Amino acid sequence: MDSAIELVSANKCFGGWQKRYRHRSSVLGCDMIFAIFLPPQADQGEPLPVLYWLSGLTCTDENFVQKAGAQRLAAELGMVVVAPDTSPRGEGVADDPQGAWDFGLGAGFYINATQQPWARHYQMYDYVVTELPALIEGNFPVSDRRAISGHSMGGHGALICALKNPGRYQSVSAFAPITNPVNCPWGHKAFGNYLGDDREQWKQWDACELIATAQERLPLLVDQGEADNFLAEQLKPEALEAAAAAAGHPLTLRRQAGYDHSYFFIASFIDDHLRHHARALGRL
Amino acid sequence: MDSAIELVSANKCFGGWQKRYRHRSSVLGCDMIFAIFLPPQADQGEPLPVLYWLSGLTCTDENFVQKAGAQRLAAELGMVVVAPDTSPRGEGVADDPQGAWDFGLGAGFYINATQQPWARHYQMYDYVVTELPALIEGNFPVSDRRAISGHSMGGHGALICALKNPGRYQSVSAFAPITNPVNCPWGHKAFGNYLGDDREQWKQWDACELIATAQERLPLLVDQGEADNFLAEQLKPEALEAAAAAAGHPLTLRRQAGYDHSYFFIASFIDDHLRHHARALGRL
Numbered sequence: 340m341d342s343a344i345e346l347v348s349a350n351k352c353f354g355g356w357q358k359r360y361r362h363r364s365s366v367l368g369c370d371m372i373f374a375i376f377l378p379p380q381a382d383q384g385e386p387l388p389v390l391y392w393l394s395g396l397t398c399t400d401e402n403f404v405q406k407a408g409a410q411r412l413a414a415e416l417g418m419v420v421v422a423p424d425t426s427p428r429g430e431g432v433a434d435d436p437q438g439a440w441d442f443g444l445g446a447g448f449y450i451n452a453t454q455q456p457w458a459r460h461y462q463m464y465d466y467v468v469t470e471l472p473a474l475i476e477g478n479f480p481v482s483d484r485r486a487i488s489g490h491s492m493g494g495h496g497a498l499i500c501a502l503k504n505p506g507r508y509q510s511v512s513a514f515a516p517i518t519n520p521v522n523c524p525w526g527h528k529a530f531g532n533y534l535g536d537d538r539e540q541w542k543q544w545d546a547c548e549l550i551a552t553a554q555e556r557l558p559l560l561v562d563q564g565e566a567d568n569f570l571a572e573q574l575k576p577e578a579l580e581a582a583a584a585a586a587g588h589p590l591t592l593r594r595q596a597g598y599d600h601s602y603f604f605i606a607s608f609i610d611d612h613l614r615h616h617a618r619a620l621g622r623l
Numbered sequence: 624m625d626s627a628i629e630l631v632s633a634n635k636c637f638g639g640w641q642k643r644y645r646h647r648s649s650v651l652g653c654d655m656i657f658a659i660f661l662p663p664q665a666d667q668g669e670p671l672p673v674l675y676w677l678s679g680l681t682c683t684d685e686n687f688v689q690k691a692g693a694q695r696l697a698a699e700l701g702m703v704v705v706a707p708d709t710s711p712r713g714e715g716v717a718d719d720p721q722g723a724w725d726f727g728l729g730a731g732f733y734i735n736a737t738q739q740p741w742a743r744h745y746q747m748y749d750y751v752v753t754e755l756p757a758l759i760e761g762n763f764p765v766s767d768r769r770a771i772s773g774h775s776m777g778g779h780g781a782l783i784c785a786l787k788n789p790g791r792y793q794s795v796s797a798f799a800p801i802t803n804p805v806n807c808p809w810g811h812k813a814f815g816n817y818l819g820d821d822r823e824q825w826k827q828w829d830a831c832e833l834i835a836t837a838q839e840r841l842p843l844l845v846d847q848g849e850a851d852n853f854l855a856e857q858l859k860p861e862a863l864e865a866a867a868a869a870a871g872h873p874l875t876l877r878r879q880a881g882y883d884h885s886y887f888f889i890a891s892f893i894d895d896h897l898r899h900h901a902r903a904l905g906r907l
Contacts (some may be wrong), residue, residue, distance in 0.1 A: 351850065352887040408692035408890065566635065603634040603641050607693065 342537035344478055346431070350497035350537045353414035354379040355522050357404060362474060364561060366465045367427040373471065374400040375479065376383050376410050380417035388509070388620035389419045390613070393467065393493030393500075396525075397445045400424050406602035409558050409609050416617045423471055425492070427460035428514045437582060441529050449496030452533035461533055466543075486616035490514040490605055491569070492525070498546035498559065498579075501569070505555035512560035515567055518579035519547040525573050527531075547582040558589040560615045562608045563600030628762055631656060637698035641688060646758060650749045655829070658684040659763065660694050669687050670766035670906035672793070673703045674761060676750065676778040677773030680735035681729045687764065687774075690886035693893050699902045703765050704841045707755055709776070723780075726812050730805070733780030734828045736817035743884035745817055748828075752784050752791070759789040768792040771867035774852070774889055776801055776809070782830035782843065782863075789839035794903030795846035796896045798889050799851055802863035803831040804858040809857050831866040842873040844899045848882030 348358040350486070355378040364371045381387060392403050400422045402411070407457070411418050426432075426447035430473025433456040435443035447463035475481060485508050489497040494516025521541045531540045542548040556562035564575045574590055583590035598604040617623040631643040640660040648655045664671060674697070676687050684706045687693070697705045710716075710731035716827050717740040719727035731747035760767060769792050771782040778800025785795035804810025805825045814825045816854040825830040854860070860876055867874035901907040 350883055350885050350887040351848075351881040351891070353891045359886050405690050405886070408695065409885075410890070475797065479889070507698075531786075564635075597635040599634055601634050603636040606694070607635070607637045610695075 340476060344474065347422055352376065353410045355381065355410070355414050357410060359400065360619050365472060366462045369427045369432055369458050371424055371428065371430040371466070372400055373424065374404045374422040375475070376404070376413055376420040377479065378417050381419065381480050384480070385409045387417055388484035388486065388622065389421055389472070389481050389489060390486045390616050391450060391467065391472070392420060392422045393487070393489030394422065394425050394595045395426070395489070395491030395493050395494040397440050397447070398425050398493075401452070401603040402602065403605075403620070406606065407609050408492065409613060412610050412613045416485045416613060417616060418613065418620065418622055419469070419479065421444060421475055423467060426463065431592045432460045433457055441525055442532060446492065446529065448492055448529045448533065448544075449499065450530070450533060454533060455564055456604045457533050461550050463496075464500070467496065468504060474504070475535060484620050486620055487511040488512040488514070488612055488616070489516070491574070491600065493518055495520060497557060499544055501557055502546060502549040502553050503543075504555070508557065509616065511536065511557055512615055514562050514608070514612075515569070515574055515600055516546065516561060516579070519545060519575045521545045521548065523573045547578050549581045549585050550579070550588050553588060556589055558591065559583065560611075561590065561592045562604075562611060563592065563594055564595050564600065564604045566597050567600045567604075569600055576622055624690045636660065637694045637714060639665065639694070639698050641694060644809065648688070648750055648754060648760055650746045650754045652744050653711045653713040655708055655712065655750070656684055657708065658688045658706040659759070660688070660697055660704040662698040662701050662703065665703065665764050668764070671701055671703050671762055671769035672770065673705055673756070673765050673881050673907065674770045674772060675781075675899050676749065677733060677771070677776050678706065678709050678849065679773070679775030680709070681724050682709050683729070684779075686886065687889075690890065692890045693897060696894050699727040702897065702904065702906055703763065705759055707751060710747065716744045718739060725809055725856045726816060729775065730813065732828075733783065733794065733815065734814070734817055737824070738817060738819045741817050743820045744809055746865070747780075748784070751780065752788060761880060765850070768793050768904050770904055771899070772796040772798070772896055773800070774867060775858070778845070779804060779830060783833060785834040785841055786825075786830060786837050789837070792841065793812045794900045795841055796899055798846050798892070798896075799848060799853070799858055799884055800830065800845060801858055801903055802865070803829060803859045803882030805829045805832065806862065807857045807859060808905065831862050832864045834863070834872050835870050837870065837872060840873055842875065843867065844878055844896060845874065845876045846888075846896070848879050848884065849877050850886075850890045851883055851884045887891065
């Protein structure tokens with residue numbers, strides 16, 4: 340494995356650095372770019388914890404970094420924030436034949452595809468849970484204390500990564516997550532293509548299914564805008580609420596009146612999520 | 624004059640609303656879109672002060688709104704923030720013949736053009752100082768207390784709007800402003816085209832010239848990144864410093880080590896500027 344990383348850009352930000360790096364991903368079989376915010380404390384020797392942020396459909400590593408306003412408080416708290424891309428990229432990476440925005444490029448769903456042509460590159464789960472953290476922990480002054488969060492498709496990603504890996508993350512949260520992909524149109528399309536027709540196989544990538552057998556009771560913090568256009572058909576917070584209640588899994592689900600699916604919603608509540616993670620990571 | 628405004632979008636944000644409106648501008652002779660942040664206090668009856676934000680080259684009304692993270696503190700302070708576009712827009716509005724990014728569309732320089740074909744639409748000074756505030760004050764729960772700020776070309780705009788209009792703004796600030804357009808390549812190109820060859824005419828649109836005869840000693844707050852690629856050739860903070868010193872005009876010029884020309888720089892210091900304006904506007 341080639342673990343070299345190449346700096347793409349660096350911008351000083353809140354006393355720290357917002358950077359982008361390109362690297363070769365062996366699990367995805369392509370070059371990838373990730374964003375990393377290094378707070379000012381990164382220069383002081385003490386290994387810092389890392390929050391992984393998973394973005395939603397159509398995003399890259401840049402959306403959260405430019406629009407969420409997370410760096411201000413992350414700089415105060417001394418937390419590194421890493422934002423990967425949302426799918427494998429580049430020539431030779433299969434895309435939706437119709438170029439749709441809800442599948443293929445920009446829509447990896449943070450799962451490991453089993454069906455061709457997708458399986459060749461679409462292994463975002465292994466990338467996010469294993470390869471990328473190893474790269475981060477080998478190249479930056481960080482500890483192995485990790486948190487994970489995300490938005491929409493990335494909220495689904497954060498929930499499944501945490502639920503499937505007891506002990507790997509100290510905390511988890513999500514904004515407007517796709518809670519139950521086995522029961523919504525986005526999930527049907529993505530899972531049907533990436534995983535094939537056997538719906539039993541889908542369940543290992545569904546937060547509502549995973550919560551029933553979770554080996555760790557990591558408290559879930561979820562914010563959901565009540566004016567979100569995707570609420571009823573795609574996101575289904577009530578499904579997560581029911582699954583958590585049935586399993587006795589701790590869930591704080593906040594329904595935010597008037598808020599939609601945009602980054603204006605995320606920006607409005609990102610500080611609460613950062614503090615939630617900082618408490619679990621020993622930074623508050 | 625048709626003062627009707629048409630809502631383009633509305634996103635709840637930090638308890639208030641981030642909105643975009645389209646309207647017919649009579650001074651520009653085209654349809655324009657502006658952004659307005661209405662903090663939660665806008666629902667409470669008391670007229671609120673307004674901060675006008677002028678963006679830089681290539682921007683629209685959206686860059687600041689999406690990237691600066693100003694809404695968080697503006698919501699706390701109870702300040703309305705209005706961000707206009709950076710030039711007239713639409714079919715029939717002349718653009719740089721080569722489609723350059725530093726002149727024409729997205730580059731109105733906040734002056735009133737006197738040369739054709741520019742003079743027909745490029746009257747951004749009158750739009751920003753007069754027409755837009757009248758529209759805002761006629762349609763939203765705001766007072767006539769105003770502040771103005773901006774970035775790069777918009778920092779130049781904020782400085783000249785304040786310096787030319789004693790009593791109209793309670794405070795002014797700028798990020799990386801083009802301080803002395805009569806003496807830099809961006810200014811030469813824009814002023815030469817918009818205003819013609821008579822360089823005496825240029826001086827009425829140059830902060831360093833205006834500061835010498837300013838009728839009001841409004842304190843200037845300016846942040847300038849020391850790693851800004853445009854620093855020496857285009858921005859020239861030392862020219863503003865010398866002009867302010869010569870005139871005895873109060874100036875706080877902060878040279879920020881390591882920061883560049885990007886919105887990561889603006890986001891890092893926007894709270895200081897909001898507090899500077901809030902103090903002058905009676906919100907702190």
